[in-house]
Amino acid sequence: xxxxxxxxxxxxxxxxxxxxxxxxxxxxxxxxxxxxxxxxxxxxxxxxxxxxxxxxxxxxxxxxxxxxxxxxxxxxxxxxxxxxxxxxxxxxxxxxxxxxxxxxxxxxxxxxxxxxxxxxxxxxxxxxxxxxxxxxxxxxxxxxxxxxxxxxxx
Numbered sequence: 001x002x003x004x005x006x007x008x009x010x011x012x013x014x015x016x017x018x019x020x021x022x023x024x025x026x027x028x029x030x031x032x033x034x035x036x037x038x039x040x041x042x043x044x045x046x047x048x049x050x051x052x053x054x055x056x057x058x059x060x061x062x063x064x065x066x067x068x069x070x071x072x073x074x075x076x077x078x079x080x081x082x083x084x085x086x087x088x089x090x091x092x093x094x095x096x097x098x099x100x101x102x103x104x105x106x107x108x109x110x111x112x113x114x115x116x117x118x119x120x121x122x123x124x125x126x127x128x129x130x131x132x133x134x135x136x137x138x139x140x141x142x143x144x145x146x147x148x149x150x151x152x153x154x
Contacts, residue, residue, distance in 0.1 A: 028087035055113035
C-alpha cells in the first residue's frame with residue numbers, strides 16, 4: 001500500500017488548514033487505511049507483551065472505548081524530520097513511539113512501532129531498519145510512506 005487517507009476527529013485532533021502541495025509535518029491525525037464491510041480500518045499500533053514498548057502497525061476498526069490508552073494508538077503525527085510517530089504517549093507510560101521497518105525483505109514491509117530508544121538502537125545496529133517517513137498531500141489528504149525507498153508498507 002502506498003498511501004492512506006487522513007481523517008480528523010475534532011474532539012481529539014486539531015483540524016489543519018493546508019496551503020502547501022505536500023506536507024512533511026502536520027497536526028495529529030488518524031489515518032484511514034481501507035474499508036471492509038462498510039467499516040473504516042485505521043492505522044493502529046497493536047502493542048504486544050508487557051510494558052507497551054513494542055507494537056506492529058496494523059489496520060483496525062475504531063474503538064468506542066474512550067480512554068487514552070486505547071485511543072492514543074490510533075493518533076499519529078509527522079515530526080519535524082517527517083518520521084511517523086504516535087502523537088501521544090500510551091498511559092501510564094510517557095514514551096515517544098517511532099515507526100520503523102525492515103528494508104531487507106523483497107516483499108511487503110510490516111512496519112514496527114517501538115519506543116524511541118529501541119527504534120534508534122535497531123536502526124544504528126542493523127542498518128536495514130530505517131524510520132518510516134511520511135508526507136501528506138494537501139490536495140487529496142493522502143498520507144504516503146517511505147522507508148529508505150520501500151513504499152509497500154503494511
